[in-house]
Amino acid sequence: xxxxxxxxxxxxxxxxxxxxxxxxxxxxxxxxxxxxxxxxxxxxxxxxxxxxxxxxxxxxxxxxxxxxxxxxxxxxxxxxxxxxxxxxxxxxxxxxxxxxxxxxxxxxxxxxxxxxxxxxxxxxxxxxxxxxxxxxxxxxxxxxxxxxxxxxxxxxxxxxxxxxxxxxxxxxxxxxxxxxxxxxxxxxxxxxxxxxxxxxxxxxxxxxxxxxxxxxxxxxxxxxxxxxxxxxxxxxxxxxxxxxxxxxxxxxxxxxxxxxxxxxxxxxxxxxxxxxxxxxxxxxxxxxxxxxxxxxxxxxxxxxxxxxxxxxxxxxxxxxxxxxxxxxxxxxxxxxxxxxxxxxxxxxxxxxxxxxxxxxxxxxxx
Amino acid sequence: xxxxxxxxxxxxxxxxxxxxxxxxxxxxxxxxxxxxxxxxxxxxxxxxxxxxxxxxxxxxxxxxxxxxxxxxxxxxxxxxxxxxxxxxxxxxxxxxxxxxxxxxxxxxxxxxxxxxxxxxxxxxxxxxxxxxxxxxxxxxxxxxxxxxxxxxxxxxxxxxxxxxxxxxxxxxxxxxxxxxxxxxxxxxxxxxxxxxxxxxxxxxxxxxxxxxxxxxxxxxxxxxxxxxxxxxxxxxxxxxxxxxxxxxxxxxxxxxxxxxxxxxxxxxxxxxxxxxxxxxxxxxxxxxxxxxxxxxxxxxxxxxxxxxxxxxxxxxxxxxxxxxxxxxxxxxxxxxxxxxxxxxxxxxxxxxxxxxxxxxxxxxxxxxxxxxxxxxxxxxxxxxxxxxxxxxxxxxxxxxxxxxxxxxxxxxxxxxxxxxxxxxxxxxxxxxxxxxxxxxxxxxxxxxxxxxxxxxxxxxxxxxxxxxxxxxxxxxxxxxxxxxxxxxxxxxxxxxxxxxxxxxxxxxxxxxxxxxxxxxxxxxxxxxxxxxxxxxxxxxxxxxxxxxxxxxxxxxxxxxxxxxxxxxxxx
Numbered sequence: 001x002x003x004x005x006x007x008x009x010x011x012x013x014x015x016x017x018x019x020x021x022x023x024x025x026x027x028x029x030x031x032x033x034x035x036x037x038x039x040x041x042x043x044x045x046x047x048x049x050x051x052x053x054x055x056x057x058x059x060x061x062x063x064x065x066x067x068x069x070x071x072x073x074x075x076x077x078x079x080x081x082x083x084x085x086x087x088x089x090x091x092x093x094x095x096x097x098x099x100x101x102x103x104x105x106x107x108x109x110x111x112x113x114x115x116x117x118x119x120x121x122x123x124x125x126x127x128x129x130x131x132x133x134x135x136x137x138x139x140x141x142x143x144x145x146x147x148x149x150x151x152x153x154x155x156x157x158x159x160x161x162x163x164x165x166x167x168x169x170x171x172x173x174x175x176x177x178x179x180x181x182x183x184x185x186x187x188x189x190x191x192x193x194x195x196x197x198x199x200x201x202x203x204x205x206x207x208x209x210x211x212x213x214x215x216x217x218x219x220x221x222x223x224x225x226x227x228x229x230x231x232x233x234x235x236x237x238x239x240x241x242x243x244x245x246x247x248x249x250x251x252x253x254x255x256x257x258x259x260x261x262x263x264x265x266x267x268x269x270x271x272x273x274x275x276x277x278x279x280x281x282x283x284x285x286x287x288x289x290x291x292x293x294x295x296x297x298x299x300x301x302x303x304x305x306x307x308x309x310x311x312x313x314x315x316x317x318x319x320x321x322x323x324x325x326x327x328x329x330x331x332x333x334x335x336x337x338x339x340x341x342x343x344x345x346x347x348x349x350x351x352x353x354x355x356x357x358x359x360x361x362x363x364x365x366x
Numbered sequence: 367x368x369x370x371x372x373x374x375x376x377x378x379x380x381x382x383x384x385x386x387x388x389x390x391x392x393x394x395x396x397x398x399x400x401x402x403x404x405x406x407x408x409x410x411x412x413x414x415x416x417x418x419x420x421x422x423x424x425x426x427x428x429x430x431x432x433x434x435x436x437x438x439x440x441x442x443x444x445x446x447x448x449x450x451x452x453x454x455x456x457x458x459x460x461x462x463x464x465x466x467x468x469x470x471x472x473x474x475x476x477x478x479x480x481x482x483x484x485x486x487x488x489x490x491x492x493x494x495x496x497x498x499x500x501x502x503x504x505x506x507x508x509x510x511x512x513x514x515x516x517x518x519x520x521x522x523x524x525x526x527x528x529x530x531x532x533x534x535x536x537x538x539x540x541x542x543x544x545x546x547x548x549x550x551x552x553x554x555x556x557x558x559x560x561x562x563x564x565x566x567x568x569x570x571x572x573x574x575x576x577x578x579x580x581x582x583x584x585x586x587x588x589x590x591x592x593x594x595x596x597x598x599x600x601x602x603x604x605x606x607x608x609x610x611x612x613x614x615x616x617x618x619x620x621x622x623x624x625x626x627x628x629x630x631x632x633x634x635x636x637x638x639x640x641x642x643x644x645x646x647x648x649x650x651x652x653x654x655x656x657x658x659x660x661x662x663x664x665x666x667x668x669x670x671x672x673x674x675x676x677x678x679x680x681x682x683x684x685x686x687x688x689x690x691x692x693x694x695x696x697x698x699x700x701x702x703x704x705x706x707x708x709x710x711x712x713x714x715x716x717x718x719x720x721x722x723x724x725x726x727x728x729x730x731x732x733x734x735x736x737x738x739x740x741x742x743x744x745x746x747x748x749x750x751x752x753x754x755x756x757x758x759x760x761x762x763x764x765x766x767x768x769x770x771x772x773x774x775x776x777x778x779x780x781x782x783x784x785x786x787x788x789x790x791x792x793x794x795x796x797x798x799x800x801x802x803x804x805x806x807x808x809x810x811x812x813x814x815x816x817x818x819x820x821x822x823x824x825x826x827x828x829x830x831x832x833x834x835x836x837x838x839x840x841x842x843x844x845x846x847x848x849x850x851x852x853x854x855x856x857x858x859x860x861x862x863x864x865x866x867x868x869x870x871x872x873x874x875x876x877x878x879x880x881x882x883x884x885x886x887x888x889x890x891x892x893x894x895x896x897x898x899x900x901x902x903x904x905x906x907x908x909x910x911x912x913x914x915x916x917x918x919x920x921x922x923x924x925x926x927x928x929x930x931x932x933x934x935x936x937x
Contacts, residue, residue, distance in 0.1 A: 056836050082839045095837035099855045108851070109841035156841065166840075 005033040005196040006067030006086075006163035008053060013062035015048050022048040023059070024220035030198060032067075035190055037199040037207040039231075040217035041243065046200045047168055049217070053198060054089050054166055055082030067163060088162035092169040094153040096141045102128070102152050103137035109160035127155040130189065147178050154186075158193055165190075167199040171206060183209050204244055208232060216240050233292065234279050237365045241290040248296075248336055250274055250289045250361075263308075263358050264289075270332035275308040276361030288364045293339040295360035298327065298346060299353045310355045318348050329354060392758055393770050399813045400776045403788030407638075410631035410791050417628050421795075429632035436615060436633070443611040446529045446600065447593035453533030455586045457686060458540025465541075466548040468672045470679040476687075477545075483538040483690040487874055489891065491531045492602040493910055494694030495522050497701050497903060500606075505697070508708070523607035531599045534690040536592060540585045547581030584651040591644035594637060595781025597877045602898060612637050613783050613877070620787065620881065627791075634784035645779040702907035720908035730893060730909060734916055736804060737873045737890040741920070744811040745868040749861045751812065752819035756827050757853075759820075761835075771820075778817040782877030785814055790881050802884030810878045815871055819864050826860025862928055866921060873917050890916075 008030040015023040023045040030036045038046035051057040052072070053064055061074040066087070071080040088109070097105055106127055110120045128134050131151035136144075141152060150170065157165055170186075171179045187210045190197055201207050207214050208228040216223045216231060216239075224236040235241035238249060252266030252274060259265050266274045266287055276289045297303070303310070313331040327346065329336040331354060338354070346352065411430070415423025433440075464470050465477055499506050499522035510519040521527065555577065559569040597613040604614055612633055619630040672679065701707055705717050724730050758764055759771045777785060789810050793801050800806045834856065838848040854861075876891040883892055890913050898906045 054840060083842045083844055089840040091833040091837055093831055093833050095831065095833035097834060097852055112842045112847060
């Protein structure tokens with residue numbers, strides 16, 4: 001089962017449905033063997049982009065190359081049909097053929113390629129073992145649970161060693177617990193198969209867990225490209241900050257007179273000074289910063305270590321949510337939200353010290 | 367093993383020769399099948415010269431203005447259609463409500479049985495009710511006189527009789543439409559009303575009724591449109607009493623000597639225009655925004671416990687099936703075994719002679735054979751043609767697919783008799799001599815049953831998720847391979863159902879056939895009607911049963927073959 005993973009280049013991709021442009025000029029590359037995720041809310045064009053790469057959607061313009069050679073190019077008038085692009089895909093609906101057995105479903109791609117039946121048998125067995133369905137080959141595909149269908153869809157997609165594997169929200173139809181399990185399995189499988197993958201999801205945790213790199217999309221354009229860590233801690237603008245988990249947005253006036261060590265300093269309307277990082281972004285006289293709710297610290301006693309970004313506040317409301325507790329603070333005339341994992345003895349009405357490391361206060365582009 | 371995309375760049379252009387060309391060809395083909403006859407119908411209606419001249423000597427609107435003389439026929443038609451529609455919608459509403467919202471005994475069984483009246487067909491119903499209630503020899507009226515009555519108790523050869531027979535038939539259509547609306551209504555809408563303090567009556571009036579009203583209205587318009595174009599019951603029951611509706615009057619004008627084609631054509635065009643408007647209204651009602659009860663979610667309809675009323679409701683359901691199915695069928699069976707129609711069974715009056723006669727008549731034998739042959743051909747060619755068209759319309763994303771669908775659904779708005787009239791004229795001048803042959807009937811059937819086949823097959827196609835085909839494509843399967851391994855197997859149940867429907871519909875077709883048969887291309891249903899008017903009632907009953915029997919046998923054979931094929935092909 002060895003095939004070298006292929007790179008993907010997408011350039012100026014535009015896809016229209018009638019007069020509506022679903023994808024409006026998207027450019028990115030996926031390195032050979034890389035696991036890239038397209039993340040965004042529904043209607044952002046992520047699935048359309050994926051389907052254009054697959055060849056299921058005909059773009060209006062742009063170019064798509066796989067392994068260096070063009071599979072679509074509006075200028076060269078190239079459009080290779082999906083079945084000859086050498087890719088494979090896992091569908092959101094699984095798209096398991098109900099009139100075939102599990103074995104026949106998985107064997108399909110191999111039979112299309114006219115592999116000898118003996119090879120088909122061994123490779124389907126291997127694939128089913130890999131997705132832990134080894135003993136279900138003879139079962140009719142219509143008699144499977146959602147999770148099992150998901151695994152069959154996976155096995156069917158990789159059994160014929162495609163150079164690229166595309167995932168269209170493959171876990172969105174599973175319940176939360178199964179989804180968390182499959183996420184781990186999927187990641188393991190991805191690494192074992194040595195394959196290039198493009199994954200589409202609207203689920204942040206999924207994207208963070210399985211990707212080498214994430215592209216956040218909105219309204220058919222790319223908002224930000226980066227590693228999971230970058231996307232999470234250094235959102236480029238309010239949309240990404242908002243979409244990728246919860247963040248506090250703090251607006252203020254620049255205080256260049258106080259800025260040193262490469263930090264940016266904002267003064268809020270109420271006069272609080274917030275030190276943060278510019279992350280190479282330009283900042284005007286007015287600026288906006290994002291701070292993840294989990295990066296803020298709360299202490300009853302004044303912490304000794306902090307020299308900047310230390311304020312006092314009052315806990316207005318406490319919401320226990322299991323994995324974490326969310327505190328709503330009255331802070332400098334506005335609300336600040338903090339999430340703490342530990343069940344610390346903080347009560348509503350407590351006066352606390354809020355602090356945050358300046359590298360987690362990130363300047364946003366506006 | 368690795369299938370790199372580079373191999374494709376040499377033939378990188380899509381294999382699809384150009385969707386516009388395909389859609390043009392298909393659209394053109396559809397236009398010829400559907401619009402060509404209609405064009406000729408319109409041409410004939412505008413012909414004001416010698417009525418027999420082809421092509422017309424002069425054009426004008428005289429035929430339409432002259433229709434004033436037939437105002438009483440228009441009145442008849444409206445009367446029959448209105449009465450039948452009211453009756454049918456009442457049947458549909460009451461049965462729909464009982465069977466979807468109450469705990470009447472045998473609900474599930476009744477729901478299945480409600481399809482039966484549709485299969486009895488208006489022709490069978492009319493024959494049976496003529497035997498039961500014709501003024502002179504009808505069984506009911508025979509009994510009435512035995513009991514000392516004068517004249518007749520009921521007269522089926524009247525507008526009420528025709529409306530009655532049609533309502534029994536259309537009742538099951540209305541039931542299907544109204545029942546579907548009632549079932550698809552989210553019961554939480556009613557529950558919300560009750561939780562907010564409204565009583566059961568208030569809920570019914572303020573919530574339930576307004577919600578189902580568009581559905582009921584839609585059913586009424588649909589049934590009314592169908593009624594305007596209905597033919598067979600009006601022919602069998604109306605002709606003896608010289609009671610004409612538009613379709614039978616048209617038939618009379620065409621088949622009399624000398625025929626008055628332009629007048630008939632003008633009538634047909636007028637009817638067509640009215641029906642077209644009705645179908646348009648129907649579509650507007652169905653697609654209007656108020657029709658929100660259909661959400662596509664599956665609800666478990668809330669079943670009301672109606673207590674002791676269960677049994678009266680049960681009786682209502684049973685009564686409908688008795689008058690619409692059991693009584694007509696038993697009557698025809700009973701009559702077919704009699705020498706002379708008599709309500710009281712006497713041993714000496716029973717005979718098999720009617721069957722012997724029917725089977726010995728060459729005309730009947732060849733008509734039956736032709737019908738079965740045509741049914742087989744129509745169904746087999748039909749599922750291929752309509753399967754391809756459905757796929758083209760709903761799956762290929764062809765430019766202009768909507769327009770093609772619209773044209774193909776056109777025959778729905780045209781009474782089959784009117785359509786056949788157009789075809790008669792159109793194919794008379796066609797360079798290939800198919801007039802008077804079975805080929806013409808085949809083309810006619812394929813055209814008039816386009817909506818039926820398309821609806822059945824597209825219903826299945828739309829249920830098949832697009833990704834099932836796409837995933838085959840992503841596995842590298844070419845178009846033909848996908849069609850063979852994924853699309854066709856998934857479509858099989860729908861195709862089998864469509865085959866059966868087309869077969870049954872073709873063998874029993876009357877309205878189009880009656881104008882298009884020739885001396886050498888007779889089919890069975892017009893032969894039955896002919897026998898009704900020119901030979902004995904009992905012989906006609908035997909022929910009608912033979913037709914039903916032949917359909918049943920043919921279907922049984924098809925089922926057996928299909929099952930064997932499925933077993934052989936399957937795992």
